[in-house]
Amino acid sequence: MDTLYILINCDLGAETQIISELAKIPEIMEVRGTYGVYDIFVKVQAPTSGVLEEIVTNKIRRIPRVRSTVTLTPIMSQGGR
Amino acid sequence: MDTLYILINCDLGAETQIISELAKIPEIMEVRGTYGVYDIFVKVQAPTSGVLEEIVTNKIRRIPRVRSTVTLTPIMSQGGR
Amino acid sequence: MDTLYILINCDLGAETQIISELAKIPEIMEVRGTYGVYDIFVKVQAPTSGVLEEIVTNKIRRIPRVRSTVTLTPIMSQGGR
Amino acid sequence: MDTLYILINCDLGAETQIISELAKIPEIMEVRGTYGVYDIFVKVQAPTSGVLEEIVTNKIRRIPRVRSTVTLTPIMSQGGR
Amino acid sequence: MDTLYILINCDLGAETQIISELAKIPEIMEVRGTYGVYDIFVKVQAPTSGVLEEIVTNKIRRIPRVRSTVTLTPIMSQGGR
Amino acid sequence: MDTLYILINCDLGAETQIISELAKIPEIMEVRGTYGVYDIFVKVQAPTSGVLEEIVTNKIRRIPRVRSTVTLTPIMSQGGR
Amino acid sequence: MDTLYILINCDLGAETQIISELAKIPEIMEVRGTYGVYDIFVKVQAPTSGVLEEIVTNKIRRIPRVRSTVTLTPIMSQGGR
Amino acid sequence: MDTLYILINCDLGAETQIISELAKIPEIMEVRGTYGVYDIFVKVQAPTSGVLEEIVTNKIRRIPRVRSTVTLTPIMSQGGR
Numbered sequence: 001m002d003t004l005y006i007l008i009n010c011d012l013g014a015e016t017q018i019i020s021e022l023a024k025i026p027e028i029m030e031v032r033g034t035y036g037v038y039d040i041f042v043k044v045q046a047p048t049s050g051v052l053e054e055i056v057t058n059k060i061r062r063i064p065r066v067r068s069t070v071t072l073t074p075i076m077s078q079g080g081r
Numbered sequence: 082m083d084t085l086y087i088l089i090n091c092d093l094g095a096e097t098q099i100i101s102e103l104a105k106i107p108e109i110m111e112v113r114g115t116y117g118v119y120d121i122f123v124k125v126q127a128p129t130s131g132v133l134e135e136i137v138t139n140k141i142r143r144i145p146r147v148r149s150t151v152t153l154t155p156i157m158s159q160g161g162r
Numbered sequence: 163m164d165t166l167y168i169l170i171n172c173d174l175g176a177e178t179q180i181i182s183e184l185a186k187i188p189e190i191m192e193v194r195g196t197y198g199v200y201d202i203f204v205k206v207q208a209p210t211s212g213v214l215e216e217i218v219t220n221k222i223r224r225i226p227r228v229r230s231t232v233t234l235t236p237i238m239s240q241g242g243r
Numbered sequence: 244m245d246t247l248y249i250l251i252n253c254d255l256g257a258e259t260q261i262i263s264e265l266a267k268i269p270e271i272m273e274v275r276g277t278y279g280v281y282d283i284f285v286k287v288q289a290p291t292s293g294v295l296e297e298i299v300t301n302k303i304r305r306i307p308r309v310r311s312t313v314t315l316t317p318i319m320s321q322g323g324r
Numbered sequence: 325m326d327t328l329y330i331l332i333n334c335d336l337g338a339e340t341q342i343i344s345e346l347a348k349i350p351e352i353m354e355v356r357g358t359y360g361v362y363d364i365f366v367k368v369q370a371p372t373s374g375v376l377e378e379i380v381t382n383k384i385r386r387i388p389r390v391r392s393t394v395t396l397t398p399i400m401s402q403g404g405r
Numbered sequence: 406m407d408t409l410y411i412l413i414n415c416d417l418g419a420e421t422q423i424i425s426e427l428a429k430i431p432e433i434m435e436v437r438g439t440y441g442v443y444d445i446f447v448k449v450q451a452p453t454s455g456v457l458e459e460i461v462t463n464k465i466r467r468i469p470r471v472r473s474t475v476t477l478t479p480i481m482s483q484g485g486r
Numbered sequence: 487m488d489t490l491y492i493l494i495n496c497d498l499g500a501e502t503q504i505i506s507e508l509a510k511i512p513e514i515m516e517v518r519g520t521y522g523v524y525d526i527f528v529k530v531q532a533p534t535s536g537v538l539e540e541i542v543t544n545k546i547r548r549i550p551r552v553r554s555t556v557t558l559t560p561i562m563s564q565g566g567r
Numbered sequence: 568m569d570t571l572y573i574l575i576n577c578d579l580g581a582e583t584q585i586i587s588e589l590a591k592i593p594e595i596m597e598v599r600g601t602y603g604v605y606d607i608f609v610k611v612q613a614p615t616s617g618v619l620e621e622i623v624t625n626k627i628r629r630i631p632r633v634r635s636t637v638t639l640t641p642i643m644s645q646g647g648r
Contacts, residue, residue: 004440005115005122007088007153009230012223019161033159034086035166035218035233037280041086041153049535053563056440061417068414071440072088072122073559077539078114080100085278090554093547116490116542116557118442130211134239137278142255149252152278154235158215167277167284169250169315171392174385181323195321196248197328197380197395199604203248203315234250234284240276242262247602292373296401299602304579311576314602316397320377329601329608331574331639333473336466343647357645358572359409359461359476361523365572365639396574396608402600404586410520410527412493412558424566438564439491446491446558454616458644477493477527478640482620483519485505485526495635498628521571521623521638 002049005072006060007038014065015039021063027055038070083130085137086153088119092146096120102144108136119151164211167234168222169200176227177201183225189217200232245292248315249303250281257308258282264306270298281313326373329396330384331362338389339363345387351379362394407454410477411465412443419470420444426468432460443475488535490542491558493524497551501525507549513541524556569616571623572639574605578632582606588630594622605637 010018015033022031022042030043042060046052061069074080091099096114103112103123111124123141127133142150155161172180177195184193184204192205204222208214223231236242253261258276265274265285273286285303289295304312317323334342339357346355346366354367366384370376385393398404415423420438427436427447435448447465451457466474479485496504501519508517508528516529528546532538547555560566577585582600589598589609597610609627613619628636641647 003113005113012228012231015156015219015223016159019159023160023162031161032084032086032155032157033161033219034153034155035235036153036278037151037232038153041155050563053561057420057438057561057564061420066417069417070118070442071559072115072117072119073440073557074113074115074122075096075539075543076113077536078097078100078543079104080112080114081104093552093555096543096547114543116441116559118556131239134237138237138240138258138276142258147255150255151280152235154233154278156215156219158212159219165275167275174390174393177318177381177385178321181321185322185324193323194246194248195318195323195381196315197318197397197603198315199313199394200315203317232280234277234279234281236284237258237276237278240259240262241266242274242276243266293401296399300399300402300582300600304582309579312579313604314397316395316602318377318381320374321381327599329599336471336474339462339466339642340645343645347646347648355647356570356572356641356643357462357647358639358641359478359522360639361475361637362639365641394604396601396603396605398599398601398608399582400599402583402586403590404598404600405590408518410518420561421564424564428565428567436566437489437491437560437562438566439558439560441558442556443558446560455644458642462642462645475523476640477520477522477524478638479527480501480519480521480620480624482617483502483505483624484509485517485519486509498633498636501624501628519624521640523637 001045001047002052003045003074004052006042006044007070008040008042008066009068010039011065011067018063018066025059082126082128083133084126084155085133087123087125087141088151089121089123089147090149091120092148095146099144099147106136106140163207163209164214165207165236166214168204168206169232170202170204170228171230172201173227173229180225180228187217187221244288244290245295246288246317247295249285249287250313251283251285251309252311253282254308254310261306261309268302325369325371326376327369327398328376330366330368331394332364332366332390333392334363335389335391342387342390349379349383406450406452407457408450408479409457411447411449412475413445413447413471414473415444416470416472423468423471430464487531487533488538489531489560490538492528492530492546493556494526494528494552495554496525497553500551504549504552511545568612568614569619570612570641571619573609573611573627574637575607575609575633576635577606578634581632585630585633592626
């Protein structure tokens with residue numbers, strides 16, 4: 001499975017609604033509103049990087065009032081869990 | 082359980098060693114090296130926010146060659162999973 | 163009492179009006195327009211972190227023309243005053 | 244009285260010691276370690292901007308292991324409290 | 325004379341028009357569009373910090389399509405020219 | 406030939422359309438959507454810095470839904486390829 | 487072929503030497519010192535993402551005096567050239 | 568004449584000494600310590616961009632305890648003064 005961590009900033013006041021939209025996407029393993037410098041944390045998993053690309057480009061980034069995304073790509077060869 | 086997401090930047094070349102140190106801390110549920118703007122992603126969980134504080138202040142931030150941390154605190158009342 | 167420091171960026175020209183809106187929220191101990199990289203500084207205090215969450219999510223972030231917030235959570239066990 | 248808000252990043256692991264150094268400076272009204280994107284929050288007050296400059300340049304920024312500071316200057320004419 | 329350096333980001337495509345608006349404010353000593361991470365550089369000078377505040381709050385930040393400003397306040401006691 | 410690297414952030418969901426607009430500009434040697442902290446990478450080349458300026462100011466930055474650009478200017482005297 | 491764009495910050499004064507080190511890595515298609523917010527631009531290409539990971543983790547990030555890297559991963563399905 | 572604006576971050580406590588070093592470079596028209604998110608502001612002017620490159624690479628960036636520089640290149644065709 002391929003994984004991405006995505007840090008979202010959104011229109012303020014829209015967090016709860018966006019989180020509820022994101023929660024409908026089955027490939028999203030984890031989604032939480034956060035304090036700090038990003039508004040929403042997302043972890044998404046899919047069988048291939050092509051499917052991941054499709055989810056980010058056509059689903060997550062098209063949700064209304066999502067303003068910007070910062071994406072972290074795991075480097076599996078560095079270990080961890 | 083209380084949760085924090087922590088985004089780490091570290092001395093370059095030290096990622097693998099720091100990830101292996103972090104993997105020894107039992108409260109760390111998830112740790113991965115990442116491409117992007119942060120070097121390592123960490124998810125930490127503990128029974129109380131006091132224990133979380135203790136882990137961040139005295140364990141994670143004291144690992145040699147960890148340079149900076151950005152912390153995201155989940156807002157559970159906004160829903161998500 | 164639980165405390166948060168919040169650094170706000172807003173639509174330019176709206177500072178004075180937003181500051182006046184924020185000053186109506188009794189839990190906001192301190193609010194000032196600032197030069198620098200953030201437009202408004204806020205210190206908010208409430209008896210529990212649940213009440214703080216509610217104020218940030220439903221009051222501060224819903225004020226029109228507030229664009230983004232960076233939140234700092236105090237770590238009381240590190241001392242200070 | 245003139246006021247500055249200062250957001251500090253420091254060598255990790257040095258927070259508690261730096262906070263304790265800062266707490267010795269009488270013009271520092273408030274100092275707390277924080278989660279988020281900055282490590283320490285400081286509020287400093289002095290009778291003139293000249294005295295403030297002196298405290299920032301010669302005291303705060305010379306504390307060992309303080310790495311960077313972001314300073315916010317209040318704009319009193321925008322109101323607030 | 326008091327001085328401020330202001331780094332502006334604006335709606336793209338509006339640079340030339342905003343620069344021409346800024347050039348009408350007599351207290352603005354220098355204004356240039358820039359490549360890099362900010363779109364426009366401004367140097368403003370006025371006899372008192374109160375007048376400067378007024379220019380920033382009521383003139384510069386109210387120009388349509390100016391989106392954000394980062395302000396640098398000179399510390400004269402550190403020397404320079 | 407003069408070169409610039411340009412890092413673009415855009416309205417989310419508009420990436421594919423903007424990339425297709427950029428691909429019509431003959432001076433753009435390379436254009437790709439990217440994960441990470443910027444949405445689109447562009448490499449532009451022109452015979453003089455004046456032509457480059459014209460392309461950035463009047464073409465790239467005027468494409469609808471392009472929100473911000475960070476520009477890197479190569480320093481040829483430092484070598485490389 | 488898989489591609490990554492890498493934006494490097496380094497110890498100042500070390501740019502020329504680091505660029506010359508990077509130019510020895512055959513998978514690096516393009517490397518230039520830059521003005522702006524990053525010091526060096528790199529484009530790296532390899533037959534698989536595993537080889538790319540290996541080059542970033544074990545070669546680029548281990549060059550002395552490289553301080554931080556921001557990595558952009560192209561999304562080929564969004565088109566471009 | 569070609570111009571660059573340079574925003575410097577430095578080792579804290581070294582501002583006054585670095586400013587005094589910079590003031591010795593005749594091409595530097597303006598240099599001031601600043602509050603905000605950068606520590607020192609510099610304006611440099613030279614007859615050609617080649618000379619500017621040389622001053623930035625071999626003089627400014629080699630001053631001990633200068634840590635990072637952000638460079639803004641004026642776009643003269645956008646007007647201003």
